[in-house]
Amino acid sequence: METVISSDIELAAAFLRQEAVIGMPTETVYGLAGNAFSPKAVASIFAIKQRPAFNPLILHIPGIDALDDVVKDIPETATELMRRFWPGPITLLLPKRPAVPDTVTAGKPTVAVRVPAHPMALALLRTTGFPLVAPSANPFGSISPTRAIHVAEYFDGLIPLVLDGGECPRGVESTIVGFPNGEPVVYRLGAISLEAIEAITGPVRVLKIAEAVPDAPGMLLRHYAPRTPLMLADNAREEALKHPNLNIGILTFDAPVDTGFETHQEVLSPAGSDEIAAAALYDALHRLDRLGLDLIIAQRFPDEGLGRTINDRLLRGARL
Secondary structure (H helix, E strand, O other): OOOEEEEOOHHHHHHOOOOEEEEEEEEEOOOEEEEEEHHHHHHHHHHHHHHOOOOEEEEOOOHHHHHHOOOOOOOHHHHHHHHHHOOOEEEEEEOOOOOOOOHHHHHHHHEEEOOOOHHHHHHHHHHHOOOEEEEEEEOOOOOOOHHHHHHHHHEEEOOOOEEOOOOOOOOOEEEEEHHHHHEEEEEEOOOOOOHHHHHOOOOOOOOOEOOOOOOOOEOOOOEOOOOOOOOEEEOOOOOOOOOOOOOEEEEEEEOOOOOOOOOOEEEEOOOHHHHHHHHHEEEEEEHHHOOOOOOEEEOOOOOOOOOHHHHHHHHHHHOO
């Protein structure tokens, strides 16, 4: 079975109704989507991604009006975040209703839920009439996909279709916020900055990366990694000069690095925009990873705004 790339929403919905798994665009990254209420589809997602069963999934709904079907006991702070950021790249960890299968939540009493901002994702959700679980459409631990072709290359022959919604405009995963004891806590940094969250909630705690069983999706230490060894450096030029005999790629924020020898460089935002840099991050890593390099050196980003999220992803993708 060859994986087809198509913009046909009705065809995508038909596959989902048959309990198949497809690639789906969102504003953050492409997801590996299936019917959240189908044990077969949920099991297929874990198998295709090679994702550990203890790692919960994010559930996608078409709007706030669909919340009551899947969650209960919503804190007022969560409601405020929904009003400000939905549809959009924020996922809320809320007490689940019995209708949500335990396989989706890895047996936990809470479910990660969000309303995506991508028009094709919303149209697909409205067409199917059921919520979709859709973790990033990449093999577990690999670079997340921001283009349909990334998904097709990862899973050609394993899924029937990738719904092509173009390049993902936000480019990094959603921010995940939970509410243990009623207090907002950031479980995963993402496409909504910590500063934007705190403008609504006041100061929040950011949980450390999990080394074992995570409380929410996207919390594991080793994640978002290219095949090529990746290093996060405070000074990319100095680090590159230590390896003049290697075939090196360099990832920087707003300007290239002068090493005096040939390197393959990706500058994410010459204008110095952290939003543009975040949107370009995974696509640039995919390009560098295809070059057969010995090493990718990523310059550490300013640790504020979405630079904090970019550093989080690079740290978890780093092997060195």
